[in-house]
Amino acid sequence: FRELAIATKNFRKDCLLGEGGFGRVYKGHMENGQQVIAVKQLDRNGFQGNREFLVEVLMLSLLHHPNLVRLIGYCADGDQRLLVYEYMLLGSLENHLHDRPPDREPLDWNARMRIAVGAAKGLEYLHDKANPPVIYRDFKPSNILLSEDYYPKLSDFGLAKLGPVGENTHVSTRVMGTYGYCAPEYAMTGQLTVKSDVYSFGVVFLELVTGRRAIDHTKPDGESNLVAWARPMFRDRRKFCQMADPLLQGRYPKRGLYQALAVAAMCLQEKAASRPLIGDIVTALSYLASQHYDPKSLHNGKSYGEADRDRKSAAKVDAHE
Structure with a gap:
């Protein structure tokens, strides 16, 4: 001491x-x-x-x-x-996304995708590599710390739980965590699975894309709960651009935004069984983060052939959705 x-x-x-x-x-x-x-x-x-x-x-x-x-x-x-x-030099994601001092630049699109994929890799390690699996249970922006170059690390494991083993599908536990990030089935029944973390990840990823808080009582009626606000918009692609954080000032790849929102929508499905596994999310986000966005480049630094190939692979993703 x-x-x-x-x-x-x-x-x-x-x-x-x-x-x-x-x-x-x-x-x-x-x-x-x-x-x-x-x-x-x-x-x-x-x-x-x-x-x-x-x-x-x-x-x-x-x-x-x-x-x-x-x-x-x-x-x-x-x-x-x-x-x-x-010591984590850049503080928490919360400091950069929601409690940003006026003299600090907002996070750009590339940094947001890098943070998302790194945080997802942390969860993937807990779910897939740790034995027995670990359910993190408190995934939120204030628990994602950033070292230099916005490299994310999960912190605060006081609420983590060892996951189910053998024939068991879930662990039952007192409902802990943070309002706005808890999966609906966990909040209602106390039944915890790795898919509960996937839901929380979806909320945080949606915060990264939209710049909105999970729960924000300063917003008008119907907009204070981020997931409830986003759900109907997920069904209409024409509304996707309205969901992007205004602080990005349009500096994001349109296709990247569509794919990011598709990933968020999959994570936030009401039924736990329909949500993807974290390993699949890491694969999707690794691709998104590798598509470095340069706002000054017309084709985002790609030749026409590459841009065309990308369009085709995006169409495949769309068809899959």
């Missing part, structure tokens, strides 16, 4: 990076001065915090992937509970 108190200048206010339901996060420097860290100090209000602390330590000690935030260490000293992570 003493080491972390020194690293954060005794948890001084000017080292405070952010505050959440769990406690506060401070920026710190380890004694050698070389390593910059983020120190999460959990509220000392009893059992729930302690349990989430243990889950977080266990999960991040066992799970390692470039798109998951790295746990450097922890401190359980008396009633102090602290977690020490690598």
Whole structure:
């Protein structure tokens, strides 16, 4: 504890990076001065915090992937509970998408697609590579942290759950998570599957494309819930361009927008079984992110032949939908 108190200048206010339901996060420097860290100090209000602390330590000690935030260490000293992570230079996706200071440029299309595919790869590792699978359960913009070059890493594993094993199809659990991101079947029954995370991913991906919050009570009636607003528009391609974030100022590939919204619509299907697996989402988004968009280029840097080939492959995707 003493080491972390020194690293954060005794948890001084000017080292405070952010505050959440769990406690506060401070920026710190380890004694050698070389390593910059983020120190999460959990509220000392009893059992729930302690349990989430243990889950977080266990999960991040066992799970390692470039798109998951790295746990450097922890401190359980008396009633102090602290977690020490690598420091993420650019803060959270929430800071760039919704709480952007006026002097910061909005995210461009390419950065949004890179963030989406990286975050999806983090989920893919949890669902497909971890054994037993891990259901993340709290996928939202404030839990997606960004290092330099907008490289995304999932953080905050306090709510993560080990997924079903053997013959089981789901795990039953108390409904936790964040309003607006919870899959309908999980909110109603407490039955949790990897498809619950796919729904939450769809909400965040829709936020990336539209620039809107999942729940925004400042919007007019009928528009405060992002998914409810988007659902009818998914059925009418002519409305797709109206859904793009106005801050993009039209600087996005039209076909890329259509494909992105098709992926979001698939993730947000009411029936869990109809949603795609995260591996398929990673494949689709890797393609989208590889199509680097250059607003200055007429054919987006492609020859006519390439542009034509792309149109044909897009038509195949459309036919498949």
